[in-house]
Amino acid sequence: MDVLGILTAGGDCPGLNAVVRGAVVRAIERHDAEVVGILDGWEGLVHGRTRSLDRDAVRGILQRGGTILGTSRMDPYVHADGYASVAETMQQNGIDVLIAVGGDGTLRSAWRLAQEGLPVVGVPKTIDNDIAFTDFTFGFDTAVQIATEAIDRITTTAEAHNRVMLVEVMGRTQGWIATYAGIAAGADAILVPEEPYDLEEVADVIRRRHRHGHRYSVVVVAEGVPAPEGGLEEEQVDAFGFARLGGVAYRIAPHIERLTGFETRVTVLGHLQRGGTPTAFDRVLATRFGVAAVDLAAAGKLSRMVALQGTEMVDVPLGEACEAPRGVDAGLFDVARTFWG
Numbered sequence: 001m002d003v004l005g006i007l008t009a010g011g012d013c014p015g016l017n018a019v020v021r022g023a024v025v026r027a028i029e030r031h032d033a034e035v036v037g038i039l040d041g042w043e044g045l046v047h048g049r050t051r052s053l054d055r056d057a058v059r060g061i062l063q064r065g066g067t068i069l070g071t072s073r074m075d076p077y078v079h080a081d082g083y084a085s086v087a088e089t090m091q092q093n094g095i096d097v098l099i100a101v102g103g104d105g106t107l108r109s110a111w112r113l114a115q116e117g118l119p120v121v122g123v124p125k126t127i128d129n130d131i132a133f134t135d136f137t138f139g140f141d142t143a144v145q146i147a148t149e150a151i152d153r154i155t156t157t158a159e160a161h162n163r164v165m166l167v168e169v170m171g172r173t174q175g176w177i178a179t180y181a182g183i184a185a186g187a188d189a190i191l192v193p194e195e196p197y198d199l200e201e202v203a204d205v206i207r208r209r210h211r212h213g214h215r216y217s218v219v220v221v222a223e224g225v226p227a228p229e230g231g232l233e234e235e236q237v238d239a240f241g242f243a244r245l246g247g248v249a250y251r252i253a254p255h256i257e258r259l260t261g262f263e264t265r266v267t268v269l270g271h272l273q274r275g276g277t278p279t280a281f282d283r284v285l286a287t288r289f290g291v292a293a294v295d296l297a298a299a300g301k302l303s304r305m306v307a308l309q310g311t312e313m314v315d316v317p318l319g320e321a322c323e324a325p326r327g328v329d330a331g332l333f334d335v336a337r338t339f340w341g
Contacts, residue, residue, distance in 0.1 A: 009041030013139035014278035015286035022290025
């Protein structure tokens with residue numbers, strides 16, 4: 001391997017710069033390879049937007065949020081012509097192997113391109129923590145920390161005003177952030193897509209708390225939870241055709257208020273969870289992912305994804321890793337339910 005390419009695609013995520021830094025330094029120092037950064041995700045690979053990356057280019061970026069390479073939600077199969085769209089940039093830059101850092105959509109595109117001949121290694125990136133075969137994805141720990149701190153703050157104002165507060169967190173179709181942050185912040189109920197919910201049951205939890213002298217409650221809601229009146233409307237998609245989630249707590253709140261008789265307010269944390277400085281855990285995990293991905297590329301182990309299993313770095317088949325999202329373990333959610341009310 002003489003030249004390594006790297007791109008970051010999909011939603012931004014704390015720790016992306018740590019992956020880039022880890023990959024660049026490992027490639028240069030251990031494998032004597034050049035590194036080409038692809039700008040703005042798949043869009044940059046399609047349109048030939050690149051920059052050379054050396055050690056100086058990645059100094060001081062470990063603790064920075066976002067990504068120095070930029071990102072986009074462009075899909076080379078939806079918005080371009082697949083492998084034919086990216087082959088020229090690969091050839092012009094002499095890229096032997098591409099490291100694709102992204103979530104399930106990015107990894108699915110990488111797998112399709114690999115089947116057409118693209119030499120690629122995947123790095124799992126998402127605050128949602130929903131990629132199969134890896135215990136954690138970087139960005140998740142930071143998002144949970146941000147959500148937990150926000151819920152802690154909201155709890156004090158809920159107590160002061162004797163209100164029910166619904167806190168909506170990100171996670172798309174899975175409830176990892178909601179479950180972890182809800183447990184960490186002592187939420188009185190947690191609603192996640194993996195578990196059917198009953199608003200009468202939630203209301204009973206809240207009423208029971210009030211009967212015992214606790215005149216406030218905090219409910220954590222995952223953004224992918226179906227609304228009481230039904231799921232997302234078909235037209236609620238972004239410019240790239242992806243479902244646009246967010247706001248379901250506003251549809252749940254009137255029902256909670258009606259069923260309990262208590263004033264109910266909503267806070268949607270949104271993109272706050274994706275920005276800012278990554279936690280120490282995410283910096284270390286992202287660095288390990290970047291280093292491991294380069295080692296796979298140098299060893300010729302392509303069409304693989306790096307993963308964390310226990311405390312060990314492993315690699316798994318890319319195609320299998322992006323087949324279906326990984327939902328919250330039922331046992332973990334049972335732990336959360338123990339503390340409802």
